[in-house]
Amino acid sequence: MADKPIQGEKRVFMTGNEVVAYAAMAAKAEIMYGYPITPQNEIMHYWTRMAPKYNREFLQTEDELSAGFTTLGGVLAGRKAFTATAGPGNTLMQEPMSMAEAMRLPSVVVVQQRGGPSTATVIYSQQEVTMTTLGGNGEGLRVVYSTSTHQELFDYTIKAFNTAWKYRFPTFVLGDGYQAKMRESLTMYDPEERGIELLPAQPYMGKPGTPGVDRPPSQYRNTYNVEEELYEVLQGYFEDYAKMAPEVAEYESFGVDDSDLVVVSHGVVARACKEAVKELREAGVKVGYFRPITLRPLPEKQLREAAEKSGRFLVAESAQGQLDRLLKEALFGAKVEMIPMYKPGVGITSEEVAARVKSVMG
């Protein structure tokens, strides 16, 4: 039985959901747990078609709570496990991921954002930013990659497994319905052939030997008796997170050094912004482009530099200021005017961005 669905490199034209399934295979994910919700369903569809051929497993659960907690069970048993969800499913997913944060369990969740609040639309939005970066009853101890292209969906799904298993924080790949359903060209590859080391999973439970005889038992809890006990544990987590942040924070930018305005966006909206800024710059307009790839942690240093240099941010997003809120927290005290361009649950075109930039810049 072949264990690799991708040998060498391969140019393909496929939907984002298909890309995620292939990327998880390429990252040597061993088991997927999932529950149907649009627009992520085809991740499961492609995974279940490939799984038996490449010795991988799948379990369809009763809901996203179960999908999240069975994923954590798979991780505890020493497997690279993952799940995928969207919208109201992402809401339920926050409970298991808060346990992953509390117990430092590596886990990968792919989110294909849909409209909100509530059931809303099954189509598209960027309205799961607040929840995916800061959800659950905790402190946002997770990593969130916001992808923009199918190539990135492939690259960052693979990377998410390494980030999760290296730093032991839950890691999200934040896509959306457009990326999920759209077809696009990309190059798929075997990461190891490109020199990308794939970190192996280690069992937390059921290690060799008899507990109490050959080794101490592995026992994990998420309940603490006193305030100070919890406080101390969390200080260690915050320290680890702060140390990790500059290592994992990523961004993409151009033209921020000589601009009077920088368009800031993430995910699929950044494609429109990129195109608009390129065209405007070619026409001589002093406008820059900045896109955080990690929404948590944000590339704070580079954001502040871009803010201080340009003095004006135009924040474009398919939500009512969810990215904007994160930016404002990161930029507190910086001298920068924040200009909103919000279209919650609706796509944004490059023409709209260009028109808005022109109207702002006069």
Add this chain to the structure above:
Amino acid sequence: MSVQPAMPKSWRLDTKPHKFCPGCGHGLVLKALGQAIDELGIQDRAVFGCDIGCSLLSWDFFNVDTIQTHHGRTTPVVTGMKRANPNLIGIAYMGDGGGYAIGSQHLVNAAARNERITVILVNNTQYGMTGGQMAPTTMPGQKTETSPYGRDPEKTGYPTQGPEMVAAITKEGAYVARGTVANLRQLKGFIKKALENQINGGGFSFVEALSTCPTNWRTNAEETWNFVEKEMTKYFKVGEIKVPGPRQEEGN
């Protein structure tokens, strides 16, 4: 020096005495489970998941790898482990609130999928850890903090018949029984058979244990014993409900 009864070999001695209230039934159920683990020789393969509620206090109870999960979520965590590594013996340990209320969808679906795990559910007719609220298993007329005038079945329904429900939705090969801390030898036998069913790959195995909570029942020793032996058994019938093999003799 007085002679102490032997503790199961699989118990973690450095965490004893345990943290449960005096008169609590958890220690007895966990003793029966410990003995079953010893007799089956599965201490190296068993993985133990405990819920939130009083069962969480068992997170360091055994010399067995243990995960404390969220309220109601022990069944999916243990299911996930078992699916990922079928060589493990997955034990999900929870209370009646965790299994029949907040986690009932997980119990129903794990049973319907015939997951090869063992669920042990401790029924003490109320929520112990949170201070004695009404549970799905509260007896008709029983006073709790959220049914201070006694449970009215007209308004809040009748107690959940958990094992009967699980038996109804599992396929042949599943093992379902209801034991009681009032008959520990029988309870140990049920738990052992439940674990054997998992070891043999038979299917889902489920044991409900009738248990005691003198703290929230506000009962003395005699009243406590009377409630678990006489009152609870009027509604919750003790015995095997579904067995893959020959039936166990009564009181065995």
